[in-house]
Amino acid sequence: MKNLILIVGLSICLAACTSNTQKMQDENINLVKSYVKAVEDLDFKAMENFLADDYLGIGPSYGDSIGRDEAVENWKSNVENLYEKIQYTRSKFAAVTVPEGENKGDWVANWAELSIVYKNGRGSVTILANTNYLIKNGKIARSITFYNEADALRQLGFKIVPPQNIE
Numbered sequence: 001m002k003n004l005i006l007i008v009g010l011s012i013c014l015a016a017c018t019s020n021t022q023k024m025q026d027e028n029i030n031l032v033k034s035y036v037k038a039v040e041d042l043d044f045k046a047m048e049n050f051l052a053d054d055y056l057g058i059g060p061s062y063g064d065s066i067g068r069d070e071a072v073e074n075w076k077s078n079v080e081n082l083y084e085k086i087q088y089t090r091s092k093f094a095a096v097t098v099p100e101g102e103n104k105g106d107w108v109a110n111w112a113e114l115s116i117v118y119k120n121g122r123g124s125v126t127i128l129a130n131t132n133y134l135i136k137n138g139k140i141a142r143s144i145t146f147y148n149e150a151d152a153l154r155q156l157g158f159k160i161v162p163p164q165n166i167e
Contacts, residue, residue, distance in 0.1 A: 028108050028135045032093060040088060095109075123155065129147040130145070
């Protein structure tokens with residue numbers, strides 16, 4: 001009988017832990033979905049509110065990094081000068097907890113087809129983008145974004161020409 005009580009107790013505890021983990025992951029995914037919507041809506045105030053004070057954005061190129069205030073100002077500048085419309089399509093989200101190491105924490109990955117229409121007839125691009133978001137205390141603390149920048153430039157009509165001195 002004691003073993004049965006112990007098994008039932010452990011089962012209840014495991015179920016509660018699993019449901020709490022799922023609830024937290026769902027909340028984190030909804031946070032990222034709301035952030036993506038703010039980007040699509042060009043709602044800079046909402047974007048700023050979703051980012052932690054010490055937010056760090058990394059990518060898409062090696063060595064690129066930006067803080068919260070600079071990230072929001074960069075979005076504003078791009079919208080004022082470059083972008084007419086931004087739309088995430090075929091977006092998929094997944095939450096995972098990294099239990100230890102340098103990237104320990106609760107992460108949400110977003111894989112999307114991202115369409116950007118540029119102002120003044122400059123054209124449009126569709127890219128496959130991947131962004132991973134670290135969530136801390138209900139805010140986005142870090143994002144790591146990568147996509148094929150050369151492909152985006154190609155779609156805008158740029159030609160990539162190797163230097164003359166390559167043998």
